[in-house]
Amino acid sequence: MSAGTALTPILHVDMDAFYASVMTRDRPDLQDVPVIVGGGYRGVVLSANYLARRSGVRSALPMTRARRLCPEAVVVAPDYPTFETVSASVRENFRQVTPLVEVLSLDEAFLDVRGAGRRLGDPVEIAERLRSTIHDEQGITCSVGVAASVSVAKLASRRAKPDGVVVVPPDAITSFLHPLDVGELWGVGEKTQAMLHRLGLITVGDVAHTPVRTLQRALGDHLGRHLHELAWGVDRRVVSARNVGVFGGGDPDKSMGAQETFGRDTDDREVVLREVLRLAARVTTRMRVAGVAGRTVALTVRFADFTTITRSRTRAEATDVTQEVYATATELYDALGLQRARIRLVGVRVEGLVPRSSVHRQLVLGEPEHGWSDADRAVDRAVGRFGKAAVQPASLL
DNA sequence: TCTGGGGTCCTAGGACCC
DNA sequence: TCTGGGGTCCTAGGACCC
Numbered sequence: 001m002s003a004g005t006a007l008t009p010i011l012h013v014d015m016d017a018f019y020a021s022v023m024t025r026d027r028p029d030l031q032d033v034p035v036i037v038g039g040g041y042r043g044v045v046l047s048a049n050y051l052a053r054r055s056g057v058r059s060a061l062p063m064t065r066a067r068r069l070c071p072e073a074v075v076v077a078p079d080y081p082t083f084e085t086v087s088a089s090v091r092e093n094f095r096q097v098t099p100l101v102e103v104l105s106l107d108e109a110f111l112d113v114r115g116a117g118r119r120l121g122d123p124v125e126i127a128e129r130l131r132s133t134i135h136d137e138q139g140i141t142c143s144v145g146v147a148a149s150v151s152v153a154k155l156a157s158r159r160a161k162p163d164g165v166v167v168v169p170p171d172a173i174t175s176f177l178h179p180l181d182v183g184e185l186w187g188v189g190e191k192t193q194a195m196l197h198r199l200g201l202i203t204v205g206d207v208a209h210t211p212v213r214t215l216q217r218a219l220g221d222h223l224g225r226h227l228h229e230l231a232w233g234v235d236r237r238v239v240s241a242r243n244v245g246v247f248g249g250g251d252p253d254k255s256m257g258a259q260e261t262f263g264r265d266t267d268d269r270e271v272v273l274r275e276v277l278r279l280a281a282r283v284t285t286r287m288r289v290a291g292v293a294g295r296t297v298a299l300t301v302r303f304a305d306f307t308t309i310t311r312s313r314t315r316a317e318a319t320d321v322t323q324e325v326y327a328t329a330t331e332l333y334d335a336l337g338l339q340r341a342r343i344r345l346v347g348v349r350v351e352g353l354v355p356r357s358s359v360h361r362q363l364v365l366g367e368p369e370h371g372w373s374d375a376d377r378a379v380d381r382a383v384g385r386f387g388k389a390a391v392q393p394a395s396l397l
Numbered sequence: 398t399c400t401g402g403g404g405t406c407c408t409a410g411g412a413c414c415c
Numbered sequence: 416t417c418t419g420g421g422g423t424c425c426t427a428g429g430a431c432c433c
Contacts, residue, residue, distance in 0.1 A: 044401050059433085062399045105433045189431050222407065223430095259402060296425085306400070312426060347402085 007170050008123055009114040010239060012145040012153035013094070013130065016162040018107035019047035021140040022086050023076045034073040038063055042261055046078055050162060086138050093133050097126055102150075102239045110150050112239035127165045149235035151186055152177070158184070173233035178205030185230050192219065207231040252292065252353065257300075258282045259347025265304045267340045273330060279348040280326040288380055292353040293318035297328040300347035301336065311335065312351070318359045322379075323372040325350060 015021065019037040024030040034052035038045045045066045048057040055070035067073070087106040094101045097120060100112035113126050120126050127144040134142055141163040145156025148170050155177070160166040168176045182204055183193035199218060201207050207215065208231035216224030229235065258279045266272060276299070287293065298312035311332040319325060329348050 038401090040401080042398065042401080044399095046401085060400085062401095064399050068399095108433075187431070191430060220408070253404080255404075257403070261401065264398090298426095308428090310427065314425065345401090349404095 006117065006122065008146050008148050008153075008167060009112055009117075010147055010150055010153040011111040011113060011123060011127055011130075012147075012150065012157040013109050013111065013127075013142055014144075014157045014161070015090070015107035015140060015142045017047055017049050017053075018140070019078055019083060020049040020052075020076075022083055022138075023079065024049060025139040030074060030076075034070050036063075036066055036070070036073045036075045037078050038066070039075045039077050041263055048073075086140070089138060090134055090142075093130060093137070097130065100239050100241055102241060110153065110239045124165060124167055131163075131165070148173070149233065150237050150239060151230055151235040152233055154186055155180065155184060174205075174208070177231065177233055178203060178208060180204045182207055182227075185227060187223070187226065187230070192223070195219065204231045252355075253290070254353055255294070255349055255351040256283050256286055256290075256292075256353065257298070257347055257349025259300060259345055259349075261302075261345045262343070265342040265344050267338075267342050269333075269338075272343055272346055273333065275346050276329050276333065276348060277322075277326050279346065280329055281322045283348055283350055284320050284322045284325055284376065285380065285383070287320040287350060287353070288356075288376065291356045293320040293356045293359050294350035294353040295319075296351040297325050297332070298347075298349040298351060299329045299332040300345070300349070301333070301343055302345035304342035304344050306344070308345075309336075314352075317361055318352070318354055318356075320356060320376070321372045322376050 020035050023037055024035055032051070034055060034057070035049040036045055036052050036057055037047040040063075043063045045057060045059050045061045045063060047059055048066070052066075052070050052073050055073070057066045057070050057073065061069075063075075067075070083106055091101065091103060091109065094109055094111055098111055098113050098116050100115070102110040104110070113120070113123050116126060117123075120129070123146050127146055131142055131144060134140065143157050143160035143162060144165045145153040145158070145160055146165065146167040147153040147156050148168075152168050152173060156166040156168050180203060181193070182188055182196045182201060183190075185204060185207075188196070195218060196202075196207065199210075199214075201210060207227055210228070212225055212228045214224075215228055218224065219227065260275055260279060262271075262275070295316075295318045296312055296314045298310050300308060300310045302308040313328050313332055315324070315328060325348065333346075
């Protein structure tokens with residue numbers, strides 16, 4: 001193993017145009033045409049292949065604009081179960097390299113291969129072997145960034161795209177980072193980039209050579225310090241198999257929610273509340289499967305002009321009961337006192353989740369012994385046996 | 398037919414408590 | 416009593432990520 005790569009044990013593996021690659025891999029007819037994954041009414045682009053990107057199509061772009069930019073593109077609806085399957089197989093490939101895998105999303109992960117060197121070779125050899133395994137088994141390509149820290153590895157993988165590997169040795173970190181636009185840094189989005197540009201800070205090098213106090217005044221204590229450190233390649237964040245977010249085996253979720261954009265805007269309270277009930281049922285069903293309950297219920301309302309508000313209320317005790325979440329969300333909605341406001345989207349979220357086993361409910365005087373909670377569990381059993389369509393709250397029928 | 402859905406984290410003000 | 420101050424909870428909003 002060369003001394004250089006032994007000092008760069010962090011891999012960031014990122015599938016290339018993941019959704020688009022998966023949707024087209026078994027479709028010879030889609031190999032040489034621009035492809036956009038997304039669609040649906042009022043939707044956005046989830047992913048686009050490299051031919052479509054050449055026309056300026058990017059993820060999160062409204063579909064209407066994407067079609068205008070690339071009218072010849074084939075639009076394909078996403079197939080999430082297949083994405084999950086492919087993603088699980090790839091994660092298994094990762095775990096054969098090291099147990100230190102931090103899954104960021106369906107198509108991205110950090111690997112710490114510090115302990116794998118003797119067995120599997122240096123980090124670059126490991127990266128290349130993973131790439132060919134994934135290509136052979138899944139028929140899709142990925143790119144890998146190799147560096148001493150997660151933030152630099154993440155930037156390196158972007159440079160490696162598509163279908164490549166980029167290594168940033170420790171002595172090349174600042175020469176790699178400093179020419180990049182500040183917007184490339186992980187955690188700098190549109191707003192922060194614009195703010196930094198207004199201050200005349202265009203490149204990562206500009207940020208590196210700005211006093212921390214100045215950055216903190218503009219961006220707040222935390223972000224200011226954080227960006228200054230990132231600009232010098234200082235990143236104490238470690239690859240943690242615990243931080244796996246939505247996927248199994250990691251830290252539990254802190255909140256669960258669901259939201260839905262209406263096919264067309266509505267000002268009808270009945271229509272909105274029927275959707276709120278549907279969302280409350282969806283969320284609490286997931287909570288009961290996960291064995292969690294939460295005290296805070298948050299309602300999101302987005303109006304026709306895209307302004308978005310949230311209102312939340314913390315209940316005395318944690319709940320996973322559909323009717324209780326629905327009741328709180330309804331109170332929050334009615335407290336808005338809306339008069340004919342055009343509503344585009346509603347969302348329901350339950351926060352402050354704790355294991356259900358840690359919740360001991362006070363018996364409220366007059367509360368039926370077998371109340372809504374038992375009703376929910378009966379619904380869950382029926383859904384488990386007969387499928388989602390079998391049981392719905394009465395007002396959804 | 399402009400702008401999805403699932404999350405996390407940070408900030409800031411006010412209440413409240415010691 | 417020339418009004419301090421810290422810690423925690425709650426709420427609302429905003430930025431960001433994939």
